[in-house]
Amino acid sequence: MATHEINVESRAVEGKGASRRLRLAGKIPAIVYGGELQPVAIQLDHEKVWLAQQNEWFYSSILDLSLGGDIQKVLLRDIQRHPFKQIIMHLDFQRVNANEALRAKVPLHFLNQETSPAGKAADVVVLHELNDVEVSCLPKDLPEFIEIDLANLVVGDIIHLSELKLPAGVEIPELKLGKEHDVAVVIAKHGKEDAEVDAPETAEVPATKAAKKDDK
Template sequence: MSKTHEIKVTKRELQRKGASRRLRHAGVIPAIVYGGNAEPVAISLDHNEIWLAQQNEWFYASILDLNLDGQVQKVLLRDMQRHPYKQLIMHLDFQRVNENEALTASVPLHFINEDTSPAGKAADVVVTHELKEVTISCLPKDLPESIEVDLADLAAGDVVYLSNIKLPKGVEIPALALGKDHDDAIVTAKHGKEDAADAEEAPAAE
């Protein structure tokens, strides 16, 4: 289970874009909380606090406790709008979670023991991480901040698939229920010459 992280928020009235612009100039991020049986609530958050928080994986893949005047709502971040070139967060969307209902979230994959694996120690083998995160389904209490993929036995020619991931208790990968075609590769280990041959064949196939 992932840890929860508390963030203080302030309620705001739903207003026009001009009001949101003024909030951002004041160092405040406009946001919305929706979902569940309650009405959407417009809130604001301190930009500096969120800017630091969003540099951590947990901000994107953990249950967040939004503290509004002492009342805590458990939510997941569902959308973040950034300024195209400034270090500025424009808007956030949070979705309420119910502890008794399964949720769907994307969590990062952490690859371990790659350097000490047969493929990792081979000079002529290229290890590629095809996926960096995976979409899972679970109850909020079972939501992990990340999932480890142990590559200790990875050898040249191996392919690691979604179905090879050892999932924490209570966690599922919905894509696997859709059939083998959705069992995507997450790691490949190829000889360097093999990669070069693939690159040469690609233009010829067009």
């Protein structure tokens, strides 16, 4: 598992006014909570976080928050963005315990779709019903992503959640809730099937109304 270290600073003053001043200074107000320690208010450099948040690992990996060399392992649990400006407003991080299982969403990577029989067929549509999946595992086992090899995908194939190849120590909690939760992840079907479903039905004029029009 790759290590991702992010430097943070302590934040003594809280409140809307203080947070506004931090943002004007190029900082992001944030909080770290969870575990046996009390929540701690921190601040991060906006430019560095803005670059980091463009990477997939920022959302699905264990992050090392470094406060003057003191490292706390955390997961990003919430990110608040400005409605239209390229500004991160606030971040929430949750501490993780190395000996306790955690739940986190992990992105799915679809491999070899273009070279598969379904991917090369002109009239076949390959649908990705899910782009990420929630897993449960110890922090050391958390994968940054899960790969799905579609090399042998043909029209008519459906890959379900239970068919994903998970790393050792990783499980999908949703599968324990029953067969109805074993949803489709990938579907390969003819494109014309969608066209037939979406095609509008031609309205028929009832025979009685047609007869009345002819009588006039």
